[in-house]
Amino acid sequence: MSTRFGSLGNLMKRQDLILNAICVLFAVGFIVMALTNVRRAGNFISIDSLFITLVSLMLAGIFMIIPLLWAHENGVLKNLFAAEGDDTPVEPVEVHFAGSTKLFLIVLGALLGLTVIEVFLAYKDVGLVLMLTILIGLSLIKAALILAYFMHLRYERMSLVYTLIPMLIICICLLFIFFPDSFRQLGLRVYR
Amino acid sequence: MSTHAHTAEPLVADDWSGGTFPYRIGHRKLGMWLFIVSDALTFSALLIGYCYVRVSSDAWPTPFVFYPSIIFSTVMTLCLLASSFTMVMAVAASARRDRRKARRWIGATMLGGLTFLVLHIYEWIHLINDYGLKPFTLPAKWLERWPQASPLFGATFFAITGLHMFHVLTGVIYLGYIAMRIRRKTHEDVEISGLYWHFVDLVWMFVFPLIYLLSVDFHPPAH
Numbered sequence: 328m329s330t331r332f333g334s335l336g337n338l339m340k341r342q343d344l345i346l347n348a349i350c351v352l353f354a355v356g357f358i359v360m361a362l363t364n365v366r367r368a369g370n371f372i373s374i375d376s377l378f379i380t381l382v383s384l385m386l387a388g389i390f391m392i393i394p395l396l397w398a399h400e401n402g403v404l405k406n407l408f409a410a411e412g413d414d415t416p417v418e419p420v421e422v423h424f425a426g427s428t429k430l431f432l433i434v435l436g437a438l439l440g441l442t443v444i445e446v447f448l449a450y451k452d453v454g455l456v457l458m459l460t461i462l463i464g465l466s467l468i469k470a471a472l473i474l475a476y477f478m479h480l481r482y483e484r485m486s487l488v489y490t491l492i493p494m495l496i497i498c499i500c501l502l503f504i505f506f507p508d509s510f511r512q513l514g515l516r517v518y519r
Numbered sequence: 520m521s522t523h524a525h526t527a528e529p530l531v532a533d534d535w536s537g538g539t540f541p542y543r544i545g546h547r548k549l550g551m552w553l554f555i556v557s558d559a560l561t562f563s564a565l566l567i568g569y570c571y572v573r574v575s576s577d578a579w580p581t582p583f584v585f586y587p588s589i590i591f592s593t594v595m596t597l598c599l600l601a602s603s604f605t606m607v608m609a610v611a612a613s614a615r616r617d618r619r620k621a622r623r624w625i626g627a628t629m630l631g632g633l634t635f636l637v638l639h640i641y642e643w644i645h646l647i648n649d650y651g652l653k654p655f656t657l658p659a660k661w662l663e664r665w666p667q668a669s670p671l672f673g674a675t676f677f678a679i680t681g682l683h684m685f686h687v688l689t690g691v692i693y694l695g696y697i698a699m700r701i702r703r704k705t706h707e708d709v710e711i712s713g714l715y716w717h718f719v720d721l722v723w724m725f726v727f728p729l730i731y732l733l734s735v736d737f738h739p740p741a742h
Contacts, residue, residue, distance in 0.1 A: 494556075
């Protein structure tokens with residue numbers, strides 16, 4: 328796009344540079360914000376500090392998307408998002424199926440094993456919050472296995488994965504914003 | 520910022536250049552994926568709300584004894600996992616254009632889903648009739664054992680497992696429709712119904728530990 332249109336191309340090139348510079352500036356700003364927070368927060372492992380750090384890094388990442396894509400398009404970053412065999416054109420109705428019976432049996436075995444571990448752990452009295460964390464952690468592994476192999480997401484294009492999954496994760500993380508209040512409510516009880 | 524301005528638009532470009540099939544899947548499969556993402560948010564909101572209520576209550580009934588509740592729900596989990604596997608086999612058979620086998624595997628999947636439904640309805644009836652659990656009222660015996668317990672136990676239990684059961688039911692009907700008309704359906708149709716079925720399985724992977732395993736009765740009273 329740059330060489331064919333002469334001065335127009337040059338203008339677009341300059342616009343690209345300005346846009347990228349602004350984005351990089353914002354990204355650096357948010358990274359600095361995260362680092363400042365890490366340095367100045369007395370206790371880093373607190374909900375406030377982790378929240379601010381995570382949000383800053385997330386915003387920095389969002390602003391870095393445009394420069395990174397630009398760099399990728401101009402050949403600076405090669406094959407960052409390339410899927411395997413991407414250059415062969417495919418038909419719209421092409422049947423595209425990967426994975427063998429053996430692989431699916433292994434995944435099924437892993438899922439069954441994790442279920443049995445969960446049921447076993449449920450009979451260990453370790454306290455509600457720790458149990459909740461362990462169970463959600465194990466379930467996340469199971470969900471990832473189902474998504475990747477049964478729902479075939481591992482063999483789809485990365486653009487589909489990046490379109491569907493990050494926004495889902497961010498929304499679910501946002502739902503957790505209210506969660507710390509449950510600990511405060513528990514502390515308010517007096518009749519115990 | 521298209522780099523292909525001077526050529527005809529390619530059917531499939533690199534990952535971020537769009538093209539006619541930017542995700543290399545058909546629009547119906549993309550639609551199912553978008554539905555799955557929105558449905559996942561519905562279930563996340565319900566489950567996170569449940570966890571919130573659960574953690575903020577210092578008394579929450581933990582009534583699920585090993586038999587029948589935990590055994591039943593574990594078997595239900597195994598049913599769903601096995602049916603997910605048979606669904607993968609159905610999609611694989613359909614990819615080989617072996618429609619007869621695909622139909623058989625879908626039938627096995629429906630059987631797993633129906634077993635799940637029967638066991639779950641039995642479990643509901645057990646809780647409603649034998650214990651007297653209601654959506655916003657706890658049984659009197661439970662209140663003796665867990666004084667001041669949150670009455671929301673029934674509401675969260677019936678709402679979350681009920682919504683999931685509804686998904687299983689619609690999934691079985693959907694699969695039945697696909698199996699019935701499999702000769703007129705493309706491979707993509709089978710694959711899309713498979714996506715829905717795996718999603719139903721995936722949701723249960725969160726409902727089962729959060730609803731059942733967190734409310735296991737360690738010390739059931741002796742009769």
